[in-house]
Amino acid sequence: MIKGGLAAKQNFTDKDIVHFLTNVECLEGLFDTWGTFGTTFNNNLTLGGPTPIGARKANLSDEVQSHMEEIALNEQGHALFTRQAGSDLPCPPLDFTGGFNKFFGAAFNLTGSNTIASRFGKPFDPFQNDETFLLSVLSLEELGATGNKGLVSLLTNPVIANGVNGLATSATGQATVQRVLLWQRRNNTVPPFGETVQQVFARISALRDSLDGPQIDDQGLVNTDPRYIAVPQYYPNMIPTDVRGLTFSRTPQQLINILTLGSPQGVGVFFPSGLYGAINKPASYNESLPGLDSFPTSNAQVATQLTTQQVGNIPGPLLPPNVTGELDLTQSLTGPLDNGTAATRGFVTEPPGRPFFSNATQARTPASVHSNSLPSKQSPPHHVAVGLPVPSAAPTASGGRHLSEETAVG
Incomplete structure (x- = not known):
């Protein structure tokens, strides 16, 4: 095995x-x-x-x-x-x-x-x-x-x-x-x-x-x-x-x-x-x-x-010495660890609610992306989830945070 x-x-x-x-x-x-x-x-x-x-x-x-x-x-x-x-x-x-x-x-x-x-x-x-x-x-x-x-x-x-x-x-x-x-x-x-x-x-x-x-x-x-x-x-x-x-x-x-x-x-x-x-x-x-x-x-x-x-012989790729391994990248960047069971693969159907986003899942976009006005060159960038409402401080059962309609500055 x-x-x-x-x-x-x-x-x-x-x-x-x-x-x-x-x-x-x-x-x-x-x-x-x-x-x-x-x-x-x-x-x-x-x-x-x-x-x-x-x-x-x-x-x-x-x-x-x-x-x-x-x-x-x-x-x-x-x-x-x-x-x-x-x-x-x-x-x-x-x-x-x-x-x-x-x-x-x-x-x-x-x-x-x-x-x-x-x-x-x-x-x-x-x-x-x-x-x-x-x-x-x-x-x-x-x-x-x-x-x-x-x-x-x-x-x-x-x-x-x-x-x-x-x-x-x-x-x-x-x-x-x-x-x-x-x-x-x-x-x-x-x-x-x-x-x-x-x-x-x-x-x-x-x-x-x-x-x-x-x-x-x-x-x-x-x-x-x-x-x-x-x-x-x-x-x-x-x-x-x-x-x-x-x-x-x-x-x-x-x-x-x-x-x-x-x-x-x-x-x-x-x-x-x-x-x-x-x-x-x-x-x-x-x-x-x-x-x-x-x-x-x-x-x-x-x-x-x-x-x-x-x-002829084809050399393999030379990896930088400090590249994080796949095991590290698929374990606990944010939130709880997958426990390897069906429950973490979607066995239990939860209310759709709002998506989970952490700092690792947010993109840097102009704040005006969520307003009706055109972007301004003077507008400071905000950390928001692209095309989605911005996170508020409401915790989820998994320790993360659900989204609200409030604007949050990154």
Whole structure:
């Protein structure tokens, strides 16, 4: 299991990383494609991989169907990228039925013989309706988005790194669409749990974050932690970021640990036979391999323009010695610490009220921005929240302050 928040870089070859991507993109892409179109990938992109257990068409509204068609085609394209980048591994055996029941069961703290079926009377069906399908899709989508972003710095071939960067940005955009669709349905009840979409996803977010280390890099549909400057307290959270507005990254080890619920061998849940390739466990990798591998240039499918010899060694970024670490930037700039539970991911619906702002979340703008007059060159700048009322001294239960209509000089 991953213990550290930022797992150390592992010197995998580029081909190892592309093979790892095959596992992840097959999981996401096949689930989205089956649920949206009721069929598998085109053109044998699975390379003979088996049909996933439980794969079928989801019962979707016209609105969700139209959005998911674009997303599913993008995901199928992600699988195509791994083939063009040289992956010759078939899609591994996948289990949608057992996988999502174990994953969502873990989000409800069900272990051993305690299952969703025994607790709620029937198993979870990811294809049942808009809510169950979108929750399932987003559970995987944000793992792909953060995982792809985390791979970019591990790759040495610039063409492949650029492609994986495209995977990360594409997956982040897809996840944003899915969050918006879920936000619109946040108060709908999710079968068989009897909880709302917002509550169930808060549990999923807390589960994912509990399996990738002590740092906070997962968020629910609603922000209830006032440390994040991009999203005021109790406001919708459509793009999870840290206090700098940066999207999160995960290592391959962290993803495997989440997808197999902490299996030391990386087997189970969605991957009943494990992951294919050299990167198939959440820990214990050989760190002595060279950073630049000899990627096969004779294979016409390889998406590269130069040989690795022509590219040469690419030095990593030189970081200033005083840069604050990600762990520091995602812990307690203001307000209380996220306690890692569903409660801080928006499980409890609070009255919308007014947004939370601290000194760290205010922008310096002319005072006249809140008046009907045009800005004056002589007007002294005030510290105010852009486009919003200015904070007063009314404390909140979390120790912060809600906004009032009063003007406050910074």
